Amino acid sequence: MALTLYVDTERWRAHIKSVLGAFPGLVPVAKGNGYGFDNVRLAEEVTRFGANLLAVGTTYEAARVKDYFDGDLLVLTPYRLGEDPVPLPDRVIRSVSSVEGVRGLVGARVVIEVMSSMRRHGVTEDDLGKLHSAIEGVRLEGFAIHLPLDRTDGSDAVDEVTRWMDLLRGARLPLHTMFVSHLKEEELGRLQQEYPQTTFRVRIGTRLWLGDHDATEYRGAVLDVTRVAKGDRFGYRQQRTSSDGHLVVVAGGTSHGVGLEAPKAMHGVMPRAKGVARAGLASVNRNLSPFVWAGKQRWFAEPPHMQVSILYLPADVAPPAVGDELVAQLRHTTTHFDRLVDRR
Known part of the structure; x- marks a missing residue:
């Protein structure tokens, strides 16, 4: 006798396929309890539909799912100097939200997060000048911006991303890849049209796995x-x-x-x-x-x-x-x- 999660697998996978089609280059997210499915199950699903990158919440989650997914793993929690070391393969990419963090990961693959209106973590505009020398010691995979879900002030998500794109470009920092969260399909299209030389990769968890409630x-x-x-x-x-x-x-x-x-x-x-x-x-x-x-x-x-x-x-x-x-x-x-x- 148990608490059971029943999954209409065909319907669930059809929804996943529709989201993947709407967001080319989508980065699936598997973190916490795996959105109710368990991270191992989601890692197996990601392997099944052939994504080359999977985002996880922590280094501990990366260590758990690495044997179930052969592609690259992006750890979303930013690196902090002095954190407990977790043995991980070279295919793991670390998020970094400070200049000090970049300098502490010499030789590593990193994604640098910028400070969004979430005000959670990220490098600031004042940090950009210091990044030139810092990124020489790492393998930069791109920049990232984590946007809020609601915009009660009526602001536009594309405008926020655009502001940071212009700041990064003005600081002569590489803009080959930008990871974004909480963008609509139409908003992503606008950004890709405005910045055709940059690859935008949307990180999606809830909408991908839980978008079809039935x-x-x-x-x-x-x-x-x-x-x-x-x-x-x-x-x-x-x-x-x-x-x-x-x-x-x-x-x-x-x-x-x-x-x-x-x-x-x-x-x-x-x-x-x-x-x-x-x-x-x-x-x-x-x-x-x-x-x-x-x-x-x-x-x-x-x-x-x-x-x-x-x-x-x-x-x-x-x-x-x-x-x-x-x-x-x-x-x-x-x-x-x-x-x-x-x-x-």
């Missing part, structure tokens, strides 16, 4: 169903049931990511009102689970355990049987499955 589905197997009467005690904290019903034990707990949620940016009155309502319910131990039965998301009876969750079903809802599977509405990037099943 190609995947999580399901948790029902392990036990217990009838309860109003006032019965149950669970770790021995709470009392508020009414007659059933307790349903389903595969999927905190070790799988069930009940764990990343903070969300809320825009507008309605999303904020819903957030306040959820917080109010949580304060009285009312938490909606991701599991669906009889057309509705069901309430946790108590906080999820490590490997299972206990749900409460009111008496007027016919319970599932042991062995049934409940659809689980889970966030891919925070979920770890027990097994993955390809539906072909």
Whole structure:
């Protein structure tokens, strides 16, 4: 009995193919939990469709997937002086976001990230003059810019990239390749037309692997169903049931990511009102689970355990049987499955 990720493999791969066709030279990204699929599985998929470069989040991820992908690996986390050494092959390319970092990687293959409006990391305009001597000691694979997802100020992504292209060109730095993130197909076309001598390579993760929501589905197997009467005690904290019903034990707990949620940016009155309502319910131990039965998301009876969750079903809802599977509405990037099943 398990929390299972079901994949409509043909449909999933058709979506991947469509994204690859829209972004020539696309650099697939496999990091974290592999967008819910596991990085090894994604490395095998990248090998399958023949990309020559795979981006990963950290050196540790590069060390794990290097035996499953024969092409070049781009580590997205910038190199820092004094970081723990991880044995990696020469086909690994390091991202660098400072002049000091470039100088610390003599002989290595590097991509230099510039500071975007993300304000996360990157070399600044003031650093460009120092890069001339620094890059003489490395094998420069290109520059990179990581753009924000939302532009609430109405600014244009192409304008931001263009500004940096002009700065780099004005500093007489090599512009043979620019790695970009979070660009639309039309925006990429505009840049390629304006700078025909530069190869633009878009790094894509979420849209590539998770762009077709209906190609995947999580399901948790029902392990036990217990009838309860109003006032019965149950669970770790021995709470009392508020009414007659059933307790349903389903595969999927905190070790799988069930009940764990990343903070969300809320825009507008309605999303904020819903957030306040959820917080109010949580304060009285009312938490909606991701599991669906009889057309509705069901309430946790108590906080999820490590490997299972206990749900409460009111008496007027016919319970599932042991062995049934409940659809689980889970966030891919925070979920770890027990097994993955390809539906072909």
